[in-house]
Amino acid sequence: MNIGKIITDKAIEAIEALYGAKVEPGAIQLQKTKKEFEGDVTLVVFPLLKISKKKPEETGHDIGKYLCENLKDFIISYKPEGGFLNLLISGRFYAKYLSEAAKVVDYGLTAPTENAEVFMVEYSSPNTNKPLHLGHIRNNLLGYSLSKILKANGRKVVKTNIVNDRGIHICKSMLAWQKWGNGETPENTTIEYRKKGDHLVGDYYVLFDTEYKKQVKVLMAKGQAEDEAIRNAPLMKEAQELLNNWEKEHLQFLKFEYKVQSYLKNWHNKDKRTSNVIYKKDLEEINKILEGEIFKQRPIKALEKVKFFVLNGKYSRKKKKILLKRIKYQKNKLKDITDLEIYNFWTEMNKWVYAGFDVTYKRLGVDFDKIYYESDTYIVGRDTVLDGVKKNILVQDPDKSVWADLTADGLDRKILLRSDGTSVYMTQDIGTAQLRQNDFSPDKMIYVVGNEQNYHFKVLALILQKLGFEWAKDLYHMSYGMVELPEGKMKSREGTVVDADDLMEEMTATAREMSKELGKLEGLNDDEKQEIFRIIGLGALKYFILKVDPVKNMTFDPKESIDFNGNTGPFIQYTYARIRSVFRKGEEMGVSKSRFSEKDIELNEKEKSLLKLVYEFPLVVKEAGAQYSPALIANYVYELAKEYNQFYHDNPILRDENIQRRNFRLEMSETIGKIIKNGMMLLGIEVPERM
RNA sequence: GGUUCCGUAGCUCAGUUGGACAGAGCAACAGCCUUCUAAGCUGUGGGUCGGGCGUUCGAAUCGCCCCGGAAUCACCA
Numbered sequence: 001m002n003i004g005k006i007i008t009d010k011a012i013e014a015i016e017a018l019y020g021a022k023v024e025p026g027a028i029q030l031q032k033t034k035k036e037f038e039g040d041v042t043l044v045v046f047p048l049l050k051i052s053k054k055k056p057e058e059t060g061h062d063i064g065k066y067l068c069e070n071l072k073d074f075i076i077s078y079k080p081e082g083g084f085l086n087l088l089i090s091g092r093f094y095a096k097y098l099s100e101a102a103k104v105v106d107y108g109l110t111a112p113t114e115n116a117e118v119f120m121v122e123y124s125s126p127n128t129n130k131p132l133h134l135g136h137i138r139n140n141l142l143g144y145s146l147s148k149i150l151k152a153n154g155r156k157v158v159k160t161n162i163v164n165d166r167g168i169h170i171c172k173s174m175l176a177w178q179k180w181g182n183g184e185t186p187e188n189t190t191i192e193y194r195k196k197g198d199h200l201v202g203d204y205y206v207l208f209d210t211e212y213k214k215q216v217k218v219l220m221a222k223g224q225a226e227d228e229a230i231r232n233a234p235l236m237k238e239a240q241e242l243l244n245n246w247e248k249e250h251l252q253f254l255k256f257e258y259k260v261q262s263y264l265k266n267w268h269n270k271d272k273r274t275s276n277v278i279y280k281k282d283l284e285e286i287n288k289i290l291e292g293e294i295f296k297q298r299p300i301k302a303l304e305k306v307k308f309f310v311l312n313g314k315y316s317r318k319k320k321k322i323l324l325k326r327i328k329y330q331k332n333k334l335k336d337i338t339d340l341e342i343y344n345f346w347t348e349m350n351k352w353v354y355a356g357f358d359v360t361y362k363r364l365g366v367d368f369d370k371i372y373y374e375s376d377t378y379i380v381g382r383d384t385v386l387d388g389v390k391k392n393i394l395v396q397d398p399d400k401s402v403w404a405d406l407t408a409d410g411l412d413r414k415i416l417l418r419s420d421g422t423s424v425y426m427t428q429d430i431g432t433a434q435l436r437q438n439d440f441s442p443d444k445m446i447y448v449v450g451n452e453q454n455y456h457f458k459v460l461a462l463i464l465q466k467l468g469f470e471w472a473k474d475l476y477h478m479s480y481g482m483v484e485l486p487e488g489k490m491k492s493r494e495g496t497v498v499d500a501d502d503l504m505e506e507m508t509a510t511a512r513e514m515s516k517e518l519g520k521l522e523g524l525n526d527d528e529k530q531e532i533f534r535i536i537g538l539g540a541l542k543y544f545i546l547k548v549d550p551v552k553n554m555t556f557d558p559k560e561s562i563d564f565n566g567n568t569g570p571f572i573q574y575t576y577a578r579i580r581s582v583f584r585k586g587e588e589m590g591v592s593k594s595r596f597s598e599k600d601i602e603l604n605e606k607e608k609s610l611l612k613l614v615y616e617f618p619l620v621v622k623e624a625g626a627q628y629s630p631a632l633i634a635n636y637v638y639e640l641a642k643e644y645n646q647f648y649h650d651n652p653i654l655r656d657e658n659i660q661r662r663n664f665r666l667e668m669s670e671t672i673g674k675i676i677k678n679g680m681m682l683l684g685i686e687v688p689e690r691m
Numbered sequence: 692g693g694u695u696c697c698g699u700a701g702c703u704c705a706g707u708u709g710g711a712c713a714g715a716g717c718a719a720c721a722g723c724c725u726u727c728u729a730a731g732c733u734g735u736g737g738g739u740c741g742g743g744c745g746u747u748c749g750a751a752u753c754g755c756c757c758c759g760g761a762a763u764c765a766c767c768a
Contacts, residue, residue, distance in 0.1 A: 026708090029708095029710080031710075034711060034712095036711085036712080037711080042710095042711085044710060044711095046710070046748065046749075049748080056748090081711075082711070083710080083711085083748080083749085084710080084711060127768070164768070167767085167768065168767075168768085169767085169768070374768095399766090401766060410694090411694090411764090412764065415765080415766055417766085418766040419766060420766080422766085424765095424766070424767080424768085425767075425768050428768090450762090451695085451696065451761090451762065451763090452761095452762055452763070453762095453763085453768095454694095454695060454696080454762075454763070455694080455695080455762090455763050455764065456763090456768095458695090479695095479696085481696080481697080481761085481762095482761080482762080484761090489761095514730070515730090518728090518729090518730070520728060520730090536730085544703095547703095547704075547705090548703085548704065549704085549705085551696070551697080552696090552697065552704090553696090553697070553760090553761065553762090554703085554704090555703085557703095560702095563703090563716080563717065564730055565716085565717080565730055565731090566715085566716040566717060566730095567703090567704080567705090567715060567716040567717085568716080568730085570730055571716090571730065571731085573730085574728080574730050574731075575730095575731090577728070577730095578727085578728055578731085581727070581728055582727050582728095583727095584727095585727050585728095586727080589727090623707065626707090627707075631704095631705090632707085635704095635705060635706095635715095638705095638715085638716090639705095639715090642715085642716095645731060645732070646731095646732070646733095648727080648728095648731080648732090649723095649729095649731070649732045649733090650732085652726085652727075653727060654727050655726075655727065690728085691728085691730075
């Protein structure tokens, strides 16, 4: 039941019959009829005047008459208005459409099929030296919502995250902690409250910057120029040295990992004692672990997993003992790792941060199918780059630094390896892309990254293409605008960021206060209430961010809290809760929904426009998928909620004495509730049953 | 300076391949709860769509120029 196609086909037929000319479907322009005119669909006749060689009104009349006669029961009447032909679609068509839509549980959403295209969506991509802030929130919400939207368009989606866990930034935090930390950890910071790991590490990052700036000031007072002082400050030098040492130890660690890898790979083949003890079925399971992703990236973790498997297996105590002994033996071989002081501290600090991130992600309601770490991927990138030098695709300068020459493409030269052989940001992204291709061979790789990196991704795609990777054309940078404060950009080093955890907490608190004032949640226990506050607070935040076109920068004023009235998340959630309330009340009254006859339904204006919106939902989902824009969904759902509230205000549902109409209104309300829920789900926003 | 993006009501934003008098929300003001949730509904005021020129039957939308803002052009990430 595609209104557009039905009319377009018939209009083409009409033009041929009336004027003897064949036109392409593209020549038929349809649009929604403006509110101030009578009708539902408007055919723009201007482009057809050359063919009809008649006045606009006459042409409209001709075609309108033809459509009306040949699409009986579908188009009831027509009215040409200047160059516009307004067509009135029968209410029965829409009512019938509603009955169909009502039957489909996931109305508007298309589930992925077996051989659907695989879309990989990268988002979040935090640095491990600081907690997430408002900018990350926009990124995460966009990425998560986009994933949902693509999935609803029948794509298989792999959500991924690349954690920037190495580099000078993290060394700054490490150094500050070593100097002034006094052994503080997330577990023992109990002075006022227990600090989340990511916040703790972030605080040391700020501390580094404060102390560093002091040193620069001192040096400048002693007569050094600013850029000189910036380079010469002892703290910066120490941080750089730390980075160098970290890289050395990291390489050493990789060698250990390699050892474990080769051992595990041959475990059951070469080690007779083990393979005799272990069940064949379990061996297969263990092999699965060894061939899986964890093993490739974190062999030690894989070893732990194998251990866990053995412990939970149905083995006799004796056999378990033998198996565990084998595992322990291997782990002991790795004890050299304990000598890697910097590396181990780095690992430890990262653990604090990840634990903190996990809490934030969970609270925000986002997740990932696969997480990559820069500390793994830059090695792959470096090898590829060196290979590119061998193949003369890339150039190596006399100082050993490696470059991609993009001047022929109208861009500059881009550095890929420093003269000391260390990697840069681009190197890492080259490696990450390769790993992803290996792991998932996606049809499309979407990078949800801020527009400040437009140039970076342009260059990345170009370099990958030059390196001969066919899939380079499948990279897509979903660029979005910055979130700014009224006074300008947020700067984490200066502590002017809006913290993600704080913001979510504030939103929940606002929801709580508001609910208290309105006092509609009596009869619920504290847990239930808390859950509703959480849903509303987060809904307000998420909607506020997602309703804005991604390409645009947006300002956020922390002093003016996010609204809960008007074009907001809570408004939409409220509409849903209202609909649910109708059905609860219906149950109390003993009124339940049953079938209605489309023939007997006279739609009023509001009902018809609501049904038109119901019809549009699948089209909006499609469009949002094509444009990668959650904002389209947000604006649609708002429109739907607004129209419904107007309907609700003026029309009885349960109290309607006309039983046919009551059934219709219940059916319509239920379907609209379903659309609101599904639509909000596409934005990653939950809806409450009550509020 | 080069490149890219943005500029719509006092504020925050809609406006799909060009289509009818440019729409919402907030804020302001005036109303509506003995009736399915008032986080709602109704009404009033508010605009040279940054400016100019051009293409077109028709431009917020496309092209060129200018103005304002942002990002980027690092051996930072």
